[in-house]
Amino acid sequence: MTATPNSDERRQPEGWHVRQTIPARFAREMLAGAGLDRATLLPILERCDLSEAALSGHSRLVPRDYLTLTRLVIAQSGDEMRGCFAKPVPLGTFAQLLRLLVYLPTLEAVFAEAARFYALYNEAPPWQVEKHDKLIRLRLLPARAEQVQSALYPHFMLLSLWHVGSWLVKETLPVQRVVLPESLAEFSKQARFLFGRQAEFGPHAYLELAESELQRAPLRAPHEAARLARYMPLRLVSPGQAVDLESQVRGLLSAARPFASLSEQQAARQLGMARQTLVRRLALLDTSYHRIREELRRDLACALLSQGTQSIALIAEHMGYSEPSAFQRAFKQWTGVPPGEYRRERLQRQS
Template structure:
């Protein structure tokens, strides 16, 4: 059960965007969706989610079909193998400063319409996205999301830790799936800005690169799954709580007061700390149960009633209601997902 929660899930909005890339090139998405274990009808519910492993497999499949690791979002393709080349290029940098320079230069060489620029102001480094060609992109929001996921993911891996984003700015209005951004980027999210950019502490630039050719091969074997899941903020209270709950069966989870006591905090203090991270105890529990349920329904053979009981629901009907609220479909409909072979 704990392992299931670790796997994570992804909002269906990102699946829809990946599928749109196939449609723009006239590629039939149905065989690809079935091959990666995503039931097509899930795309019709805006609240649906898929396993992170399924989205990772979809990314690879779309990249292979289009020979483009950037989903056809730029007028120039990011050919398959580009990301691997980037990783191998950056492991030979001495510090993150040098690696970041190489990464930005590499992306700017590969892509025409979506570029990166770096500026340092005092103790803050700002990495912004620009559009020098002013061409209309098929999906500018997805282009920004994808580029930042790739860049931030590889930078975190290079230094072996999550690089905290002080502030994330977006050159578009808040999307419906904005809550995903809390895990993807930062709790300080600013929409409708002049540019899309992430701001990090300048002290990170002097952190040494810890990876090498051997670890790059290991990293690339799991990509993009390991980038989708993101490096976790080891200092966050939400992560501590998730880890605590993952190691216990849901029916034995402590209540909030008991948990605060374990963490040697007053309940009000823990509540404030979670609120500052854009989290709540109830949301953490719901997300853990949701991801456990998605994994068990897609991969396991247990009945819906058994899964409901394992997740701590007194009645199967309560699990049905909760799952439909989480994903927009019933557990039975979700289970229609074919197993990947």
């Protein structure tokens, strides 16, 4: 039986146990690409209850704050592509493009036409469609130094291509490979969560799909485009469908009391499988029960510290730590900053 959540738990951001926290680097690169001056930027950060210090180093943002920041930056800059291209993409362009793409005969034609369209703003096609035997690669073509050096850009572009293609055919496209630039190997866990599979790293960034998948015809109607455009920022921080098992494990751990105290054996029993089967299936996702539990604790700690309604000692107790010092060490290992410093930055901004 699931325990009834208390009032503090009800105030936790919706979906906190499903969506991971976001690296602050993604936010820094988005802000840099938007080109907002400091006088414009500071009020935006205030509305998100964020400080400039909260975006530094290896800090992480809860999804709610990152989504709010994303929407405010897009609205203020008037650029749907968050500064990723050489020229701003006017608001409403994405939805209008979708209304036209639904009439094309295949997904291959959709991706090729969309690349030609965005070349108007990028000064070159941002990706190209390549055939390799019975596979097709959607390979990014970085045209600017900022795109080459960015962590946000390849995640944002490849996820957008995948979600748009899946939306058009009304089911998740099965990706054969996700390859990101070699310099982004430190984001392997984030990529695995977002794409639902382990990413590889190489000289080029691309998605690889079966050629037969890209010969499928779009099934959407033009009037459905506005809804996808509205919810695309949320999709870009949600888990890939292939990690449903990981989401189930996170849900079981979040319901346990003390928090995340469920053993691997108990979780496997509740999922209707042997412990060895759970271990093996999580290994196929390149993760483990221990890793999921630690990431879950990190994400909840960030959410609770952001609210500022509980002491660090109470948060440590709620999360099953026998001593606050143990929680403090763990939180600093997760985020690079002590929990007290993380909370002070947030509360100072909120006040």
